[in-house]
Each structure stands twice: as C-alpha cells, then as structure tokens.
Amino acid sequence: MKPHVTCLMLSSLDGRLGSGRSGEGAKDEIAARGKAFEDAHDELGGDGWIIGRVTGAEMSKALAHPPANFEAPPRPFHFARRDAAAYGIIVDPRGKLHFEKADIGGDHVVVLLAGGVEDAHLAELKADGASYVVAEGPEIDLRATLELLARELGVKRLLLEGGGGVNGEFLKAGVVDDVVLLIWPSIVGLSGERTVFESGAHSLADTVGLKLRSCEAKGEVVRLHYDVTPKTTG
Numbered sequence: 001m002k003p004h005v006t007c008l009m010l011s012s013l014d015g016r017l018g019s020g021r022s023g024e025g026a027k028d029e030i031a032a033r034g035k036a037f038e039d040a041h042d043e044l045g046g047d048g049w050i051i052g053r054v055t056g057a058e059m060s061k062a063l064a065h066p067p068a069n070f071e072a073p074p075r076p077f078h079f080a081r082r083d084a085a086a087y088g089i090i091v092d093p094r095g096k097l098h099f100e101k102a103d104i105g106g107d108h109v110v111v112l113l114a115g116g117v118e119d120a121h122l123a124e125l126k127a128d129g130a131s132y133v134v135a136e137g138p139e140i141d142l143r144a145t146l147e148l149l150a151r152e153l154g155v156k157r158l159l160l161e162g163g164g165g166v167n168g169e170f171l172k173a174g175v176v177d178d179v180v181l182l183i184w185p186s187i188v189g190l191s192g193e194r195t196v197f198e199s200g201a202h203s204l205a206d207t208v209g210l211k212l213r214s215c216e217a218k219g220e221v222v223r224l225h226y227d228v229t230p231k232t233t234g
Contacts, residue, residue: 002146005175006044007160007167010037010182010221015195017163020188033184036221040182046157048087048107052166053097054194056090062098066120066127073122077133080126082153084108087131089149089158091166093140095121102129110153112145114138142173164198171208172199176228178213183222207231 010033011017021029041049051059080102088107090097093114102109109130113121115137125132133145149155160170170176181196197204209229216223 001150002143002175003047003150003155004157004177005050005146005160005170006046006157007162007170007176007179008037008040008044008182009162009167009180009196010040010184011196012184012186012188014187014189016188016190016193017195018188018190018193019184019186020190020193021186029186036182036184036218039218040180040223041159041161044159044180046086046159047153047155048084048089048110049159049161050089050091050166050170051161052163052169053090053092053094054165055161055163056092056097059104060097060099062100064098064121064124066124070120070123070127073119073126075122075134076136077131077148077152078122078126079110079131079152080129081108081131084153087149087153087155091140091169093117093135098124099128099130102131110149112140114140142170143175146175162196164195167197168199168202168204171197171204171228172202174207174230178228179210179224179226181224181226182218183224185220205231 019030086107087110088104089110091112095113095117099109111132113132113134115135209231210226213225213227
C-alpha cells in the first residue's frame with residue numbers, strides 16, 4: 001500500500017508560485033509567505049516531503065563530485081538510513097542534482113531516479129550518505145516507488161510540495177489523495193511564472209476530480225482543502 005500523499009502548496013490568487021515582488025518590502029513578504037507555508041507544513045505533519053528537480057536545485061547548489069574509484073553501486077535502491085525522523089524525497093530522473101550532505105534541514109535525502117542514471121552518480125550519492133531509488137526503465141513509476149518507500153522505510157504520510165511540474169506528474173499518476181492550497185493575498189499576473197500544477201499538453205481536467213473538504217482563513221491567508229477523486233464522465 002502506498003503512503004497517503006497530500007499536496008501542500010502556497011500561491012498567489014492567480015496561482016503563481018513566485019511573489020512577483022521587487023524592491024522595498026519584497027524580502028519581508030517572501031519571509032511571511034515562507035512562515036505561512038512552514039506553519040501549514042508543521043501542522044499537517046507526516047513522514048517526509050517530496051519536491052521536484054527545479055525546487056531541489058534551489059535547496060542544493062553542490063557540483064558533481066563522484067568518487068575517483070568505486071564498486072558498482074547497488075540497484076534498484078540503496079537506503080543509507082531507515083530510521084530517519086523525516087525524509088526529504090527529491091524526484092530527479094536524470095541525476096542532475098548534487099548534494100553536499102545527506103540531509104536537508106535535518107531530513108534525510110532520498111533521490112528518485114530513472115533507469116538510465118550512471119553508476120558514477122549513484123556512487124556519489126552513496127558516498128555522501130544519501131539514499132536513492134532507481135526505476136527499471138526511462139520513466140519513474142510513481143505508484144510503485146511510493147509503495148517501495150512505504151515497505152522499506154515505513155513511510156505512511158508524505159507532503160508533496162512541488163513545483164508545478166512534479167505536482168502535475170503525481171496527479172496524472174493518480175497517487176495524490178488530497179490538496180491543501182494556501183492562497184496568499186496577492187496577484188502576480190506575470191506570463192511564464194511557475195504555477196501550482198503544470199502538465200504540459202495533457203489536461204488534468206478530464207482525469208482529476210476535487211471535492212471541497214474545508215475552507216478557512218488563517219489571518220490574510222485562505223486555506224482550501226480538497227479531496228482528490230478520479231474524474232468520472234457520462
């Protein structure tokens with residue numbers, strides 16, 4: 001059985017992830033947005049969080065540093081820790097990200113990779129003390145991977161925290177159980193700004209149904225909570 005997956009995001013009224021602010025007051029607003037998000041994250045709890053490559057690149061700026069000599073690293077997975085208080089799970093199919101240590105904010109790093117990743121990158125992650133899961137083929141089977149994490153690490157609840165591309169992939173895979181969306185009191189209006197859910201040419205409207213569970217105001221922030229259900233037609 002897979003873990004329960006809650007997608008937690010904060011956006012402007014028009015669904016943008018960035019603040020759109022510059023100049024005086026921008027720093028304070030970004031800090032306030034961050035606090036509102038972290039408060040919701042802590043309240044929802046869980047055994048870990050999931051982000052994609054783009055968000056992961058904002059958290060780790062390390063360069064490639066594979067060991068000079070190594071034995072063939074284990075596949076399809078390597079878990080350096082199975083007792084972490086929380087896991088930071090990063091979807092990085094092509095192995096583009098590198099890490100300076102085995103945790104982010106104290107949460108143990110687990111990287112989800114596609115099957116074509118090179119042994120040198122796996123050896124680098126292993127040497128850094130990080131964990132990883134490698135898919136059998138060129139695409140990551142999200143449901144099978146989540147079931148593996150539940151089975152091997154005892155993960156029962158995860159917070160999917162974007163960005164929009166990975167959120168869209170999880171919704172298309174039918175593995176998101178509910179969505180908690182925090183609406184920040186702003187309108188960005190910038191074309192090309194990242195949005196909460198992105199799925200390329202594949203519309204999610206025909207596959208994802210939503211049922212409102214609750215709606216509440218937390219100060220100036222509105223919190224919407226939806227259950228996700230398969231979309232039915234006819």
